[in-house]
Amino acid sequence: MPVAQLVGVAAQFLSRKRGLSMRRTAFCPVGSSVIVTGAGRGIGAAAAVRLAADGLHVVACDLDAAGLHDTRDRIVANSGSCEVLTADVTSPQDCQQVAERAASGAQPLRGLVNNAAVGAFAMDVESTTLAEWNRIIAADLTSVFLMSKVSIPLIRAAGGGVIVNVSSVHAYATSPAVAPYAAAKGGVLALTRTMALDLAVDSIRVMALVPGAVDTPMLQSHAEREGKSLAELGFPSGPNAIARIADPEEIAGTIAFLLSRDATFMTGSALVADGGMLAKF
């Protein structure tokens, strides 16, 4: 067989082997550990509770120590396994500490949920200072880079796994004056794609999750700041299921699915869980 043909056959073999290995190992099995950022409340807390209930050891971090302790109490009350760390995911040192804590446990790290972010509304380009822009991009985009950077070597060493990056419908369709938040969440989608391509060889899937409106402190404080009800802001609850607000537990269920063995053919894309919000115009 000519050399070029041999090389082609070998490449095909390797690529098929890689695909199979992704199927066998690119998920979070029971007994492995998963890092959840922003786990002190809202979607992150619900995800931490759900993943622990599913048999994962959860390494939960947040800026908010009190919120983290509530999350830990909920997990422990449910006989789940977790540890909590107060950490700022915009700090490379704090991210390193979270990864070191995950590495020091008995359970191999197989998952990372990059969920922490800050909401930022009433901010168009002209009214946003550079300092505010940098703060929001750091919390909502750079944090994904930083936590992934320190977690990837651990997930790779464990034989593969999954990274879920929480984006937002604002990555696709937005409203006026959401400049830094929408830009960061769009960046999360692009980062997800390139990470998925880079990490497939290591049996690491990378997915973005695109929630619509979810009933969390982030959404409630947005309504309070605007001095309007959620309905006035365009989030009606009515007989039509489309455009109702999600419970954080529903989004946690979607995160659990993305980390699971049922999602081993999903990587580099975004799963929209928005109750039909993006279907409307």
Ligand SMILES: NC(=O)c1ccc[n+]([C@@H]2O[C@H](COP(=O)([O-])OP(=O)(O)OC[C@H]3O[C@@H](n4cnc5c(N)ncnc54)[C@H](O)[C@@H]3O)[C@@H](O)[C@H]2O)c1
């Ligand atoms: N709630 C919604 O309607 C909605 C919709 C779409 C997307 N999202 C996204 O879902 C994710 C969770 O949102 P939520 O509604 O639960 O928000 P939330 O504000 O209720 O909770 C976010 C948590 O992240 C933590 N956090 C923020 N910055 C941090 C930092 N630098 N380091 C560590 N922890 C930090 C906060 O302390 C808080 O506990 C975010 O990425 C958000 O953008 C939310």
